[in-house]
Amino acid sequence: MGFSSIAKWILVLFNCLFFLVGAALLAIGLYVIFSPYSFEILAVLDNAAIRAGVYIIICLGAAIFVVAALGLFGACCKSKIMLGLYAFVLFVIIAIQLAAGIVTILYKSHVDDFVTSQLATTMDSYVAENETDSYSVGWNSIQIFFECCGTNNYTDWASTDWGTDGSVYKYQPAASYPISCCAVEDTSVILSGTIDTSSFTDVVKCYGGGGESIPNTYMAGSGEGCYNSFQDYIIQNSVLVGGVGIGLAAFEILLFLLALVVCFTIDKEEDVV
Structure with a gap:
């Protein structure tokens, strides 16, 4: 050859x-x-x-x-x-x-700057924890799949439209961050755009119940930012x-x-x- x-x-x-x-x-x-x-x-x-x-x-x-x-x-x-x-x-x-x-x-x-600014900006477009719009489902998905909360940390949610509007639906009425900030045992917690609370590790302790301080290990990534x-x-x-x-x-x-x-x-x- x-x-x-x-x-x-x-x-x-x-x-x-x-x-x-x-x-x-x-x-x-x-x-x-x-x-x-x-x-x-x-x-x-x-x-x-x-x-x-x-x-x-x-x-x-x-x-x-x-x-x-x-x-x-x-x-x-x-x-x-x-x-x-x-x-x-x-x-x-x-x-x-x-x-x-x-x-x-x-x-x-x-x-890096673009990602930071976009994450921070789109947090204000988050409607509610049980909504199926792209921003709500997107943020819920990010926080669950990446095990994080907010842009820099969990405190970012308190100053958003979601955090300051007392009329929006929340799983915990006085919550300062969405339930998707809580740790889950199974990422299939998001079903058809809505959240199934049965897969969360402990929602009560995630929000500081049972003597837990905030942030804690029951939060996704212990409250670290996305x-x-x-x-x-x-x-x-x-x-x-x-x-x-x-x-x-x-x-x-x-x-x-x-x-x-x-x-x-x-x-x-x-x-x-």
């Missing part, structure tokens, strides 16, 4: 893997769209760019399908046009990924995301080089013939 054949089949194999990467991105995007309360959580950040990011992931996954097809057919058929187009598209993708990485690093502080929880979540996943990003970029560069090698080999084989 000659060098050109080896390069061709390596390119075919790697494009099969590239095809799976596209499938994974599509799956992630579709999961975010159809998973329970994902868009309610995104609504709390209330930014079109963030919501559009989900659709960008889906489009990127679909684009990778097309690119992988170009590589597969170009290598199998030894088509210089398809391989050339494939290499060009890969070059553009690599450049975009590099630019996105640089922008992310340069604007990290702006993202901004810190978001940061912890990002830090925990940043190494994984960064590693995947570097690996994907290296993989794409290898595919780019292989495509060029196959193109040049085709020229040499045609000259020999």
